[in-house]
Every structure is written in C-alpha cells, then in structure tokens.
Amino acid sequence: MNSIAIYCMAHLWEGFIRNSLKTHFGQNVFKFAGDTFEPFWTGAAVLLVLWLILFWMHRRKLYLRV
Numbered sequence: 001m002n003s004i005a006i007y008c009m010a011h012l013w014e015g016f017i018r019n020s021l022k023t024h025f026g027q028n029v030f031k032f033a034g035d036t037f038e039p040f041w042t043g044a045a046v047l048l049v050l051w052l053i054l055f056w057m058h059r060r061k062l063y064l065r066v
Helices: 003-012 014-025 038-059
Strands: none
Touching: 003 014, 003 038, 014 038
C-alpha cells in the first residue's frame, strides 16, 4: 500500500539506517558469520528496519498519495 514510501525510503535512507545500526551495535556486528556474509546480514537488517517502519505506518493508517 505504501509502495511510493518504501521506494523513497530504500533509496534515501538505506545508508543512514546502515550507518546507524553499525554505530549503535558496533562496527563488526554483521561479521559474526564471516566477511562473506556481512553484506547479506547488513541488507537483511536494513530490510527489517524498513519493514518495521512500513508496519508502523500501516497500523496507524498513514498512506502516501500522489
């Protein structure tokens, strides 16, 4: 329902979310499975945060219209 919102958030906030996660949880938080899987776990964490934002928007019936 908020496809425009997730599109904009994914392109504008991805770096901010990734840097914030590394700031709050430590620089090596996603290296627990090795350097090979670090990008996978980083992307999964960013995706989870974006999904939680969309879930919050849906629960409060906040939808973007164009």
